[in-house]
Amino acid sequence: MKLDPVSLKLFVRVVDEGTIAGAAELEHIAAPAVSKRLRELEEVFGTPLLTRTNKGIAPTAAGVNLSILARDVLDDLRNIALQMKAYSDGLRGSVRVLVNISAISTFMPPIVKSFSERYPDVNISLLERDSLAITESVAENVAEIGVFTRLPRSADIEVHPFRTDELKVLVPSAHSLAKRRHVTFSETLDYEHVVLRAGTHLRFQMMTEASKAGKTLRAKVQVSSYDALSRMVQVGMGVGILPASNADLYRLPGTRVLKLDETWAKRELVVCVRRADASDRVIERLFGET
Structure with a gap:
């Protein structure tokens, strides 16, 4: 059985509005297309879901139950979308930061504290490494961000001034x-x-x-x-x-x-990221306001 969230959403809208035309107007879709999706739902479940009269449309007993279940499913889908968007927006997730011995106990603590207060759902793993090892680890995707003393390097990374x-x-x-x-x-x-x-x-x-x-x-x-x-x-x-x-x-x-x-x-202390990650929003928010 294949259930289409769009069809469930249209079904709930029709139940709420009482007419296909009203639901179609609110969802910006042609009325015949709405009718087609409703028929497909009834075929999928093998039972009538709506009763059509000259006064409009009313759900059958099965339609009432589907309306309740569909609302829960649609709410769950919205929550999934919101939580996943939080990851893409840098509001949730984790970030691994490698920092050299000079910065880990001086410049980084207030930055980490400020970031954690603003974005409590992002976990930061802060590890001390030598500067050369940091550049290589970031280039090899062992960590997302590095903070090190500027030095000659061969690693393919993008470097930005820090302190x-x-x-x-x-x-x-x-x-x-x-x-x-x-x-x-x-x-x-x-x-x-x-x-x-x-x-x-x-x-x-x-x-x-x-x-x-x-x-x-x-x-x-x-x-x-x-x-x-x-x-x-x-x-x-x-x-x-x-x-x-x-x-x-x-x-x-x-x-x-x-x-x-x-x-x-x-x-000069610098922040480095892999070139492909230079626009990562977690990175921007961690160092963008320092």
Whole structure:
């Protein structure tokens, strides 16, 4: 048995209006076409559904029951359409966001909070990854969105500006550099460093710049977060380099923040999506109002 929602809708309309002509006018369809669909419904169910008189049309007992059932079906179909439209409009669903270590604890929390308040039916999966891994994962459709420090890349992704940040030098208050307001990276290389784990863009950049300066990056302690880096600097395990936003977030007693006098200290954070997903509405709503 094949039931056509359009025919059910026309049947309900005829029952409500009491005439085929009235239903046809409201539904913007020719009266003969309405009559044809009603006959097809009666053939499908094998029983009369309407009684035709000179005063109009009235439902039979079967027609009354069908009218009740059809209204429920049509309501369910409308609800399905509304819920599916919520997905296409970015009002419902889920989104996977990969974020580098610099942004996940600083810029992202207020963005996620604001988005969740406006769109409570969209679930966000926020995961920390290294910048290079983010570009590759988004290009390979492992995640819909990535936030990373701008770097040379080969991944086929679309990139948009997000935030700017600046690298700073964190030192213990008793350190010999603590009286300075700004230092060069080469000067910090005379001391032991607390560094991020291998694989991060900042760690790679520090090693590259150390090599250019003809010096070695002396990594005393390796950590996996800027919070841990700040704590290690606080207890005197070395100096550390971290973004200003993280330095402000994790500023601890017994430490000082110095300006890093290097052109590469200025950094740009970007948002990336696959080219095919650049117009996705969830993405627009997550970052479009930031």
